[in-house]
Amino acid sequence: xxxxxxxxxxxxxxxxxxxxxxxxxxxxxxxxxxxxxxxxxxxxxxxxxxxxxxxxxxxxxxxxxxxxxxxxxxxxxxxxxxxxxxxxxxxxxxxxxxxxxxxxxxxxxxxxxxxxxxxxxxxxxxxxxxxxxxxxxxxxxxxxxxxxxxxxxxxxxxxxxxxxxxxxxxxxxxxxxxxxxxxxxxxxxxxxxxxxxxxxxxxxxxxxxxxxxxxxxxxxx
Numbered sequence: 001x002x003x004x005x006x007x008x009x010x011x012x013x014x015x016x017x018x019x020x021x022x023x024x025x026x027x028x029x030x031x032x033x034x035x036x037x038x039x040x041x042x043x044x045x046x047x048x049x050x051x052x053x054x055x056x057x058x059x060x061x062x063x064x065x066x067x068x069x070x071x072x073x074x075x076x077x078x079x080x081x082x083x084x085x086x087x088x089x090x091x092x093x094x095x096x097x098x099x100x101x102x103x104x105x106x107x108x109x110x111x112x113x114x115x116x117x118x119x120x121x122x123x124x125x126x127x128x129x130x131x132x133x134x135x136x137x138x139x140x141x142x143x144x145x146x147x148x149x150x151x152x153x154x155x156x157x158x159x160x161x162x163x164x165x166x167x168x169x170x171x172x173x174x175x176x177x178x179x180x181x182x183x184x185x186x187x188x189x190x191x192x193x194x195x196x197x198x199x200x201x202x203x204x205x206x207x208x209x210x211x212x213x214x215x216x217x218x219x220x221x
Contacts, residue, residue, distance in 0.1 A: 028138065029124050030145050036116040037081045044076060044116070045086035051212040053085050053205075054185040056092040056173045059102040059122045060129050061181040063199055068123050071202045079209050089119065091166040092173050092181050098134035100163055105139040107162035108153050109146070117146050187212045 038045050053075065057064040072087075079085040091107075093099035102122055109118030121142045127133035136157075143153045156162070173183070177190055184191045184200055186208040191200045 028141050028145055029121075031117070031121045031124050033117045033146070034120060037076065039113075039116050041110055042089040042115050043086055045080040046083045047086060049080075049083055049086040050214075051079070051085035051209050052185075052187055053079075053087045053209065054090050054188075055087060056090045056178045056181055056183040056185075058092050058095050058099045058181045059106070059119075060095040060099045060126065060134065062126070062129075064182045065123045065126050067182045067199060068120075071205070074202050075205060075209075078206070084213060085209055089115070090173060091169040092178060092183070093166050093170055094181070096130040098130055098132075100166060101136065101139060102134040103166035104160055104163045105134075105143070105157055107165065108156035109143060109148060111156055112148055112152065114146060114148060118142065121146060 036044055038047075040047070055072070057067075075085070075087065080087055091103045093103040106115055106118045106122065109115055122134070125133055125138070125142065132138075140150075140154065140157065143157075144150060176185070182199060184205055186205065189208070191205050191208045
């Protein structure tokens with residue numbers, strides 16, 4: 001799946017530096033925790049914002065990594081940080097067992113208020129699908145590199161505390177019409193592309209957001 005790449009100043013440059021290249025499986029690429037406006041669990045933005053953006057992703061999905069590097073920062077800059085929309089991450093772990101383990105680990109990090117940092121380190125360390133990038137020892141190493149409470153994380157992770165929740169969310173996504181990742185919903189409606197598996201561009205998503213804002217609301221610049 002291809003994503004239209006928008007080069008917009010320092011925002012994109014910063015994010016591309018955060019995701020420099022596919023990581024070799026044998027090493028952990030550390031990250032500098034980024035700015036996540038009004039982060040709460042898996043949500044970014046004002047919980048009372050008029051537009052809800054839901055993002056269904058699999059942490060092993062290469063197109064999701066590209067979307068997070070190039071399109072999501074623009075949505076955050078133009079609509080989340082301005083209070084016009086809120087974004088919620090939805091688990092759609094379907095590529096393989098490493099996907100489900102990464103989803104579980106991200107929710108264990110969310111238990112410590114660090115979902116978005118763990119989300120970022122997962123995408124920074126993507127190394128192909130089912131190639132060992134997200135085996136247990138590496139998922140634990142990611143948590144260590146972020147300075148999480150490792151006793152709590154290990155207990156949560158090793159007990160597979162959130163696997164059922166992640167799997168249930170994938171099934172809920174399928175019932176909502178999600179067939180691939182990344183899939184974006186705006187106010188409950190899938191933002192459609194030109195063909196199955198097409199990843200909507202920033203402009204297409206922005207049009208859906210502004211339609212959701214309705215007349216009389218000043219959209220983001």
